[in-house]
Amino acid sequence: MGAYLSQQEFFEKTFLLMGLGLLITAAIAYYIALDTANMAALFNTFETINDEGETVTEFSASGWWWLAAIGQLGMVLVISGRSSMANMSAGTGTVLFVIFAALNGITIAPVLYAYTAASVAKVFLITSITFGGCALWGMTTKRDLTGMGTFFLYALIGLLVTMIVNAFFGSPTMDYVISFAAILLFAALTAFDMQKLCQMHGERMDHSGLVVYGALTLYLDFINLFLHLLRFFGVKKD
Secondary structure, three states: OOOOHHHHHHHHHHHHHHHOOOOOOOOHHHHHHHOHHHHHOOOOOEEEEEOOOOOEEEOOOOOOHHHHHHHHHHHHHHHHHHHHHHHHHHHOHHHHHHHHHHHHHHHHHHHOEEEEHHHHHHHHHHHHHHHHHHHHHHHHHHHHHHHHHHHHHHHHHHHHHHHHHHHHHHHHHHHHHHHHHHHHHHHHHHHHHHHHHHHHHHHOOOOOHHHHHHHHHHHHHHHHHHHHHHHHHOOOOO
16 A cells, blocks of 8 residues: 655655755766766767867767666656556655666766856756746646647657757757757646646555656756756856
């Protein structure tokens, strides 16, 4: 028999687990990104010329990066599938979520390395305010957002395809257009997911696995918002 939680208890546990995931991701990403030796050990390095004509070292995806990324994808499928159907215990789900958050710290380390620590902190604050506002609206609005699930699915697929295509063309302008669209999409998804979690909470008596599912869902919304906002407001290192 699983654990029944009031809505307040459910969201307290969900946001606590989500916060733990973000803390683990940030700690690992910064441990790697703040040390050039760590970056060189984990990622491919190459020399390039920046806008000022200076030679700088850049990092790109390596075998370690791809291993972490593929591991993340597999874990998302397992956690979101089993925990949303209440087929996973809270303990097992939490362990998998923690491992997932750690792997994500590895995959986003090259992104954080490219930006100044001050601008990353600023964007994290912007993301927190944006995420919090969207989550609150999704939880309190009387408008039914659940009917937009199919639209969001196709929008995510379209965004992914566009990002893959632009990876080959390398258009900076398209990068900004994609990031702007992604910010709007994940802000809307945050509200949608909060309302969906409220409904899922009310439909079942066992909330153990749902806490993990909710934490993963909101964690992904937050991380994607953060990465795309960083594109607009982050300041790259000299």
